[in-house]
Amino acid sequence: MKFMISKVLFLAVLVSLGLSSCKKNHPQEITEEQTNLDAQLIPLLEEASNGQGLDYFILPSENDYANIPQDPTNPLNQTKVKLGKLLFHETGIGLNPRMDGVGDQTYSCATCHHAAAGFQANRRQGLGEGGIGFGLAGESREPHPEYPTDSIDTQPIRTPTAMNGAYQEVMLWNGQFGAQGMNEGTQSQWTPGTPIFNNNFGHQGLEIQAIAGLTVHRQVVDEQVCQEFSIYEDLFDIAFPGWPQATRYTQRTAGLAIAAYERTILSNQAPWQEYLRGNMSALSDSEKRGAVLFFGKAECSNCHTGPALSSMSFHALGMEDLDGPDILNSEGQNNEDLGRGGFTGNPSEYYRFKTPQLYNLKDSPFFGHGGTLNSVRAVIEYKNNAIPENPEVPESQLSEEFHPLNLTEQEITDLTNFVEDALYDPNLFRYVPQDLPSGFCFPNNDAVSQIDQGCIE
Numbered sequence: 041m042k043f044m045i046s047k048v049l050f051l052a053v054l055v056s057l058g059l060s061s062c063k064k065n066h067p068q069e070i071t072e073e074q075t076n077l078d079a080q081l082i083p084l085l086e087e088a089s090n091g092q093g094l095d096y097f098i099l100p101s102e103n104d105y106a107n108i109p110q111d112p113t114n115p116l117n118q119t120k121v122k123l124g125k126l127l128f129h130e131t132g133i134g135l136n137p138r139m140d141g142v143g144d145q146t147y148s149c150a151t152c153h154h155a156a157a158g159f160q161a162n163r164r165q166g167l168g169e170g171g172i173g174f175g176l177a178g179e180s181r182e183p184h185p186e187y188p189t190d191s192i193d194t195q196p197i198r199t200p201t202a203m204n205g206a207y208q209e210v211m212l213w214n215g216q217f218g219a220q221g222m223n224e225g226t227q228s229q230w231t232p233g234t235p236i237f238n239n240n241f242g243h244q245g246l247e248i249q250a251i252a253g254l255t256v257h258r259q260v261v262d263e264q265v266c267q268e269f270s271i272y273e274d275l276f277d278i279a280f281p282g283w284p285q286a287t288r289y290t291q292r293t294a295g296l297a298i299a300a301y302e303r304t305i306l307s308n309q310a311p312w313q314e315y316l317r318g319n320m321s322a323l324s325d326s327e328k329r330g331a332v333l334f335f336g337k338a339e340c341s342n343c344h345t346g347p348a349l350s351s352m353s354f355h356a357l358g359m360e361d362l363d364g365p366d367i368l369n370s371e372g373q374n375n376e377d378l379g380r381g382g383f384t385g386n387p388s389e390y391y392r393f394k395t396p397q398l399y400n401l402k403d404s405p406f407f408g409h410g411g412t413l414n415s416v417r418a419v420i421e422y423k424n425n426a427i428p429e430n431p432e433v434p435e436s437q438l439s440e441e442f443h444p445l446n447l448t449e450q451e452i453t454d455l456t457n458f459v460e461d462a463l464y465d466p467n468l469f470r471y472v473p474q475d476l477p478s479g480f481c482f483p484n485n486d487a488v489s490q491i492d493q494g495c496i497e
Contacts, residue, residue, distance in 0.1 A: 135259070197361075203397065209352055342441055362374075
């Protein structure tokens with residue numbers, strides 16, 4: 041097979057031959073096995089990218105706006121991203137809580153999507169308003185004792201990450217948010233009075249999700265709020281200069297700014313990204329063997345591909361739902377449990393869930409749409425055995441990709457090391473503001489979280 045040699049591939053080959061001394065992550069000498077592993081891996085990457093080479097898998101820099109995928113109706117600019125970064129973490133806009141005097145200004149988008157957990161919640165079930173505490177990385181958030189259970193803002197399905205969302209045209213496990221691409225023709229499901237109705241704005245998934253989320257989670261952004269925290273008014277003016285004053289300070293523009301920021305949350309400092317950019321010593325032998333498996337025998341790249349190792353495909357893998365004695369407000373089957381089919385109404389799409397991105401998974405050890413698997417290794421073992429855990433999912437609905445892989449224990453170990461460590465960006469706090477215009481604690485601002493996060497002694 042003839043392979044196209046990209047600039048990055050050429051640099052990679054030079055390094056593998058010892059012509060470069062760049063060894064940031066693994067300072068050991070290049071071994072014969074590593075050279076052989078590189079020789080195995082690079083052709084697999086060429087094949088998985090349909091000849092585009094290593095460049096196909098590279099994430100752009102977070103400020104390289106020209107190369108970050110974006111909604112043409114919401115072009116990125118520096119001020120809009122800065123505004124979204126602040127609003128995403130701003131507890132001061134939590135102004136419409138279910139319990140006045142208790143939940144006011146205590147939560148933010150980052151409550152369930154924070155950097156310490158790879159922009160997930162670090163709980164099996166995310167708790168927004170009505171939760172209390174944080175711990176070190178969100179693991180200690182619990183129901184607030186003063187809140188009735190049915191008033192707590194609970195997630196009916198495991199909270200997905202907000203990272204690398206620029207590579208997802210539609211959002212959520214069922215892909216319900218987004219008016220473009222695969223959601224064209226689903227207008228009959230955009231029911232008035234529901235969050236999905238926001239699809240009528242015509243934006244892509246990240247934008248619709250952010251706009252809808254502000255209302256669903258009872259956050260308020262309007263001209264009065266912007267004037268109270270005056271820097272917000274200035275940022276809106278610069279970020280949205282073409283918008284009339286009457287519509288410039290709204291939930292919609294706030295959602296567009298938040299989505300712009302989310303598009304820049306890219307795990308581009310992971311060792312795998314360094315490897316793709318030419319540092320062949322960025323991965324250990326085991327991680328390289330895992331990468332060879334990922335793009336070869338283990339068939340992971342059939343669904344997990346592109347820069348975020350995700351895709352816009354939906355699959356039924358027979359995993360359990362978010363249910364059990366430790367899950368709040370979960371009585372009966374939720375529509376979300378039906379996956380893509382629960383949104384489209386198409387029975388052939390029941391139990392199919394969107395393929396997730398794979399970076400920084402070990403920051404929040406809950407996997408599957410129900411969070412029932414507790415480690416990357418457990419997920420790989422589950423897929424290797426291909427025995428569904430959810431008896432509600434008919435065998436006829438299971439994905440063709442869900443079949444035994446016949447991986448050995450060593451192969452499972454190597455594949456786990458690749459996913460856990462090679463795909464781990466250690467510096468996600470570069471996406472977190474130093475402080476907020478409100479001066480409040482974040483990502484949570486309840487009394488216990490303030491102590492946990494060091495906002496007060």
